[in-house]
Amino acid sequence: MPVTLAKKDVATHEVVNQVPFLPDVNLYEGDAILRETVDREGGGWAEQDLAAFGAVCGSEATRELARQANRHLPELKTHDRRGERIDLVEYHPSYHELMRISFGAGVHSYAWNNKRPGAHVARAALSYLWNQAENGTACPTGMNYSAVPIIQQTAVIGETWAPALNSTAYDPRPIHISKKTGATIGMTLTEKQGGSDLRANTTRAVAVDGAGPGALYEITGHKWFCSAPMCDGFYTLAYTDRGPTCFIIPRILPDGSRNNFFIQRLKDKLGNRSNASSEVEFRNTLAYALSEEGRGIRAAVGMIHLTRLDFTLGSAAMMRHALTQALHHTSHRSAFQRRLIDQPLMRNVLADLAVDSEASTLLAFRVARACDEVQRGDEGARRFERIAVAIAKYWTCKRASAFIHEALECHGGNGFVEEHLMARLYREAPLNSIWEGSGNVIVLDVMRAFQREPDSIAAFLDEVKKAKNADHRLDKHIARLEQELSNLADFEHRGRHLVEMMVFALQGALLVQHSTPAVADAFCAARLDGRWGRAFGTLPPDVDMEAILSRARLAV
Structure with missing residues (x-):
C-alpha cells in the first residue's frame, strides 16, 4: 500500500558549531610579532604603508579575488582565429586585479624605490603580507624584485628596463x-x-x-x-x-x-x-x-639569491596564515563539550606551530636586514648573508609543508575541501622548496660557500654568538655546531644535518634576544634540548602555552 507523506517543510538540521568566516583583519596592525620584527630590523619607517597594505591583504574582498584567480586558471592561446601565432596566456579578471593591487603597493619595487636603510626589510614585509593574500602573483613580484640589480649593471639595458620594472603601474598590454x-x-x-x-x-x-x-x-x-x-x-x-x-x-x-x-x-x-x-x-x-x-651562471646566482630570500618570506608568510586559520577555527569549534583550543592536545599542537611560525618569521627578516647591510657595503654582512639566505631558504621552505599539513589537520575534514583556503595553501606549500634549488642543491651551495669563502663560517658563528649566555641550552648547541663545522671533510654526507643545526642556532639566537621568555624557552627546550617528539604537538609540559598562544593571535 503506498505511503503518503505529510506536505510540510521539514528542516533536517540547524547549522550549529560551525566556524564563522574570518572577518576583515589588518594583517600588519593585528600581528604584534610582525610589527616588532619590522621595527627592530629597520623598516619601521614604512609603518603607514604597511598598515594600509595589511588592511587590503586581510580583507574578504582580496580573499575572494584570490579564490577566483585560483579557480579560473590561465589558458594558453597559441593561435588566433586566422591561424596566426600569438602565444598569449589569458587570465581571469581577478588575476589582473590582484596584480594591480600588488604592483600598486610596490611589493616588487619598494626596496629599489626607497633608497634608505631598512628598504629591503620594508619590502620584505610587503611580500610577507601579500603571500598571506595570494601566492601565485607573488611569483612575478619576486622576479621583478630580484632582476633589477643585474638589469642595472648593463647601462644600455637598465636605462630602459629598470624604470619600467620599478614602476607601480601594472600594464599587461603586449607592447614594446x-x-x-x-x-x-x-x-x-x-x-x-x-x-x-x-x-x-x-x-x-x-x-x-x-x-x-x-x-x-x-x-x-x-x-x-x-x-x-x-x-x-x-x-x-x-x-x-x-x-x-x-x-x-x-x-x-x-x-x-x-x-x-x-x-x-x-x-x-x-x-x-x-x-x-x-x-x-x-x-x-x-x-x-x-x-x-x-x-652567466655567476650572474644568475645574483638574481637567484634574492628570489631565495623571497621564497623564504613566502613560506614564512604561508605558515603565519595557516596558523591564523588554525587559531580561528579552534577558537570557534567545539568537541566533547569544550572548544578545541582549550583541549590540552590541541593547545600543544597550536603552541608548537606558533613557536615554529615566529622562529621562521624572525629568521626571514634577519636575512632581509642583511640584504640592506650588504647594499651599504658591509663586508661582514655579505659573508653572513651568503650563508644565511641559503640555510633560511632550505629550512623554512621545507618546513612549510609539514607545518601547513598540521594546521590543515586542526580543521579536520573542513580543511580538506576546496571551499576552504587550507587546501590551496597545502598544494602551494611544496613549491618554494623546489623553486630556485631543492634541498640538496641548497645544501651543496652552502658547501661551496664554505669552500670558497671560509670566513663565512666565522661570520655566521659571530652572529649566533650575539646571544651568548642568554640560554645555556643555546650555548651548548652553538658549541656543538662549532665543533661540527671545524671539520668539513664529509660535508656532502652530513650536509643536511649541519644546515639544520645552523638554522636552529640562528633561530634560537634570534628568539632568546628578541621574543618573549615563553616562546624562547619553548624553542630551546624542544628544538635544542631534545625534549621534543617527532611531530608537532610534543612540547614539554612545563612551557607556558597560554603566553605563546596569546602572542600568536591576530588582533581582530
Missing part, C-alpha cells in the same frame, strides 16, 4: 617596453635534460651585433620551465662559444612585432595555479646579453 607604464620580467633557466644542473643546458646564442653586455644575440633552444610566460621580458641562460651567458629576451621588439618566443604548453601544476608556468622554445630569438660571455 618603451611604450609601457610598467613592466614585468619572467625567468626561464632550466631545460629538460638538466634541471638544476645549468651547465647541462644546450640552448645556444650567436652574436648578431657586437659581443658582451648589451650586445644583441640570436638564441635557439628550449626551456622546460618558464615562470610567468605573460611577462614583457625573460631572464635566461644560453651558451656561446665561451660558455653560459645571461640574456634578457624582450617579448615585443622595437618595431612592435612579436619576438620568436613560442609557448609550447602550460604546466598542469600541483599548486601555484593562478600563475602560469610553461615550456618555451626559442628559434633565432633576439636577446640582449646581461653578462660577459661565459659568466
